Amino acid sequence: MASGSHNKLAFLQQAPPANYVAGLGRGASGFTTRSDIGPAREGPSAETIAAARAKRGLGPEDGDDTPSGRDRGDDDDGGERGDEEENDPNQDPENETGLFAGAVYERDDEEADRIWEGVDRQMDERRRKKREAREKEELAKFRAERPKIQAQFADLKRGLSTVSEEEWANLPEPGNLTGKRRKAASKREARDTRSFAVPDSVILGNRERGAMESSVGSDEAGGASATSDGTQSSLQGTTTSLTDIGEARNKIFSHKLDEAGESGIASTSGTSSTIDPKGYLTELSSTVTKSAAEIGDIKKARSLLDSVIKTNPKHAPGWIAAARLEEVAGKMAVARKVIAQGCEQCPKSDDVWLESARLNTLDNAKVILAQAVQHISQSVKIWLKAAELETDPNSKKRVLRKSIEYIPHSVKLWKELVNLEESPEDARILLSGAVANIPQSVDLWLALARLSSPQEARKVLNEARRAVPTSHEIWISAVRLMEQQQDAETQESTNIEKNQTSLDRIMAEAVNRLSKAGAVLSREQWLREAEQVEKEGSPKTSAAIIKATIGLDIDDEDRKTVWVEDAQSAIDKGCIDTARAILAFTLRHFPDIPSIWRLAADLEKSHGNRESLEALLEKGVENCPKAEFLWLFYAKERWATYGDVAGAREILIRAFDQNVGSEHISLEAAQLEAENGQTKAASLLLARARKEVGSERVWLKSILLERNLGHLKEAADLTKQALEKFPDTSGWKFYLVLAQLTERLESQEGGANIRAAREVLTKGCKRVPKCVPLWLEASRLEERADLTIRSRAILEKARLANPRNEQLWLEAVDVEERSGSVAQAKATLARGLQECPSSGALHARAVWLEPRQARKTRSADALKKTGDHVEVLCTVARLFWNERKIESARKWFERMSKSGGDWGDGWAWWLKFEKMHGTAESQDIVRQRCARQAPRHGRLWQRTAKDIDHPSRTTEEILNIVADQLVITT
Incomplete structure (x- = not known):
């Protein structure tokens, strides 16, 4: 056994391997002691830890059962993930998990964060201009390298504005140039035109399937009939294709139809057929199928x-x-x-x-x-229906005569019988018998009177009055008959008045007798009768009814008001003679009320002649000598309508004698002399008026007369005198006139006139700070002197003195546009819309400052916010004009004229439109309607109307000049 095999602790004497960490096999990630704080060595990497776990057979989520493992690796805020989050340099400061994870976010922290945010915004704002300039430069460089398709064709699009309507109409229709579509169409066509050979088995099978139960002989071409037996037979000859089968089938069907038609005329058996070959299909279509x-x-x-x-x-x-x-x-x-x-x-x-x-x-x-x-036999309906069923007039008469024998008191039957008579004499005889049988029928009496001669008609109406004493229709017919006889006899004026008196007397007697008989009509019913009689062509009878009944059922204190309302109602209904009679009756009772004379004069001017109008006005000025407007109306008619200058001058002299010191009469007399070339007389009249009247208007008219005559120094002196007399709010027009005169006066030093005019306007703005025209004129004066900065400053002061004034904001926008700063104009307009959100003029200008694609949306928004303002309506019409929608544009111009006829610039736009797309008749219609409206407002309109060099322009001249000055916006 080797020595190493029995020495189990020999590894403790060996050097540890590289990156060895004690306890790593049990799931520990290393130990940290106090000596490690400082130059401690770095722990193992994630790969090393993962390899060690894999070696022990543990997963990446498995831990150890040891206390150290549970303490270090199993908690959410500790272990490996905790170390990774603590060492993460991109950790979110709002979600801290380290040292300050449990700290409280106090008010000091919030204030510190707000300070740092302010510092960040300030630094970003300092670098914003450079950043925007750099981005703009990069964008321009990018667009130069890769321009848009829109920019590449911009010159060609601008050239489209010069294309005429004929060139547009002559443009060819675009064809199908898409290659894919052409290829698809060719493939589809090839697919549809493919053919396949049909097998013989299909043909033979269909041959037996389509066999007929009738046969056609060899003489089929000659029209021979086919056999109709029920046996199955084959077609003669050999059928080799489906086409032959179809042709044979069609021949058999046509043969059956011909046979049915022949049997309808005459069959072989002699009996007629029940089939109508002509109306059969019509009968089928008229059959109603019920569900x-x-x-x-x-x-x-x-x-x-x-x-x-x-x-x-x-x-x-x-x-x-x-x-x-x-x-x-x-x-x-x-x-x-x-x-x-x-x-x-x-x-x-x-x-x-x-x-x-x-x-x-x-x-x-x-x-x-x-x-x-x-x-x-007493049923009128049965007899009328029986007469209706008769087609012959004689048969109808025979039936109706028979019916009268049974029902002699039926008015309907008598009327039907009379209507069938063609001879007036026979009809009169029938009516005589009818009134004898039915004496209470007013209609029959009136019909008999109409068919009789005048003398006999009078007798008939007298008998009718005795028979029906409660009928007002008979009395009215009698008065109408008398009026017709009088008109046929004489036309002299004296006799006309006498005849009218007799008609009035008879009508008054009729009202009295009807009242005694108990047939009392209300005043409204009599008025309706008068209107109806006038429509039937009897104006004198209508006047007689008015005179006899207009005062019924009305209190004395309400008479004037009610009668004037009745006259106005009659005028609205088109009953002019009735209204004339009511006003004449009213003026006899109230001759000293000028308003009634004016209403009667307006009626005569619209529906009468010169003689009746002048007679009425003469009576009016005699009864109301202090009514200035009646004198002026009288003189205006003589001068403007009929061209009688001498007569108008005489009327004004009489008026001035009756109204000494009258401002209106003095000014009218001066205008009469000035417009007829008598400028010296006009100056004398105004000088006299300045002494006797001394009003602001008299002084202003005097100044304007001298200015129009070219006497600028005299006009300036008069203006200074007027300012001394009217220095306050009422004299702001004098400051404007004096500034204009000072600017136009010749001076030796260049620019002296500008300085003098500036002083006048500055003084006027200080005296009258609420006068917007003074501020506007001061701004335009500085702009004419090429001092746009001062113009802006003046308008800023004006807006402080006059907040929420759309004219000042609009002038500021115009100043920026004329100076070439479109961006600043948009910014100014945005501020103006914030201060004046319902201004139609500002919204209309905002539409044209928008890109072409956004104008329609902006115009719709402007219509909602301004309530169909006249300038916004004109803008919408111009938008349709730009899109070449001619009829839509004309409708919106029509709507604009009805909404605000006093805005002259709108009429000028309409005339310019009609000059380009209308006819001579449409242009004349616009001019006539504009002349009737006599507009006085509008920026270009007022500038043209108050031009010093052309003070006496008519409305039509101003309209043409303004239309030529307008520039179409694209």
Whole structure:
């Protein structure tokens, strides 16, 4: 035995192997003593530990039963994983597992973390500009090396804006240029066109399967008939293909159809066939197929109705319902039988007889109605239906005359008989007999009066009044008859007034007699009668009704209000003569109320003539001499409508005598003289008005007149005097005018005018800080002097003095755009939208600052936030315009004009659109509608309308100029 075999502890004297760790076999990972703290050696690696465990047959998760193993390797926070986590350099500080794992996160820690986060943000902000510049440079370099497809074709896309509509229309349709599709189509075509040889066995098998039970002789081509016996026979000749079999089958089928058609005309046996070759298919299409549910419902209804008519056989509606049920079920014979039984059970019911006549043929219906007359000869319905069934007019008359013998007091029968008469004389004779039998029928009396001569008609109406004293229709017809006679006799004005008086007298008497007879109509009913009479062509009768009844059932204190409302209601209904009569009656009772005169004048201007209008206005100014607007209306009509300058001047002189010191009349007189070339007279009138009136408007008109005449120094002196008289809020317009005049005055030193105008505007902004136009003019003045920085500063001050003002924000955006800073313009616009979230002007501008792809979404959002603002509507129309959706754009322009007709820029955009895509007629329509609206607002509109060099432009001229100035945004 070797010496080493009996010495078991010899290994203790040997040197330990490399990376030996005591206790590793038991699962320990090494021991640490106090001497090891410091330059302790490094423990074994994970590979070494895994190899040792594998050698002992332990898995990577198995531990040891020793206390050391349980203490070191089995706990979650200790062992190998604990060592690895403690040595992990990328450990999360928010999930510490080492020394500070159990420490409490206090307020000091939170403050320290917040300080370090602030330091990180500050350092990131310091490096942000350099980082963004570097990223931008890298992106530009990348785009230069690898440009987008959109950028490569940008020049070509810009060139598309010059393509005309004809060139667009002439573009060829794109073909199928895809190679894969072309290959797939060719493969599919090749697959569909492939053919295969059919085996002979298939042909022979199908030959016996498709055999016929009829044979065709050799004379088939000559039209011979085929045998129709029931025996099985084969086709003559040898059939070699399925095509021959099909042709033979078609011949047999056509032969059978021909045989059926011949039998319909004349068969060999002499009897007619029941088949209609022409209407057979039509009959099949008209056949209604009922479902099982419908059949069940019919059976249930039939049983119920059978019970009804058996329980109460004298109940006519039950028989009618039973007959109609059979009609719906398609059993007309049964329906006729049922209704015949109903006629026997209910002979006094005209509805049953009428239903029976309806279900039967024409001849049978006549017989049925003849039987019905024997049972109920007093039924008007039966006689009218019998007359209706007759096709000959003479037969109709004969039936109706017979019916009148039985029922002489039926108005319907008399009317039907009169309507059948073609001769007016015969109809009049019939009506004479009718009113003799039925004297209480107003319609018959009126019809007789219409067919009679005027003299006889008067007698007829007198008899009718005695017969029916409670009928207002007869009185109205009598007045209308008198009006027609008067119109036919004379047309002189004196006689017209006299005739109207007589009509009024008769109508007043009619109201009195009707009241005594107990036939009292309300005021509203009389008004409806007056409107109806006017529509029938009797305006004088309508006026007579108004005069006699307008004051009924109304209190004295409510008369003026109610009568004016009645006149306005009549105007809305289109009853002009009725409204004219109501206003005339009102003015006779209230001649000193100018508003009623103005309403009557507007009515005459719209629906009358010059003579009636001037007569009405003359009476108005005589009764209301202090009503300035009536004088001005009178003079305006003479001057603007009819071109009578001398007459207008005379009216204004009379008006000034009645209203000394009137501002409106003085200004109207000055405008009249100025627009007709009498500028010196206009200046004298305004000078007189400055002394006698002295209002701000008079001073402003005087300054503008001098400015328009080119007298800038005189205008500036007048402006300074006005500022001394009106230095406060009310005189802000004088600061604007003085700044404009100062800027335009000639000066020896360059830029002196800018400085002087700046001083004027600065003083005005200090005096009137809430006046937005002053701030805007000051900003534009600095911008004209190439001082954009000062312009921005002025607008900033203006926004501080006038918060939430969209005009100031919009001007700031324009300043940035004109200076070339689009990014700054977007930033300014965003700030403005935060302060004015419902501003339509800012939202409309925001749409155009968006990329083309995002404009539609932004416009929809703008419509929701602004409530369909007029500028947003115009923007949407322009978006459709850019997309060449012409009809949609026109609809949105129409919607814009209805939403805000006072915005002139929108009308200019619409006119520009119609010039490019509309016709001359559509352009004229836009101009006419704009002239009627007379817009006064709009940035370009106001700038053009208040141009110093062209002070007297019309609305149409301004519209054309603004439309030419507009630039289309793409």
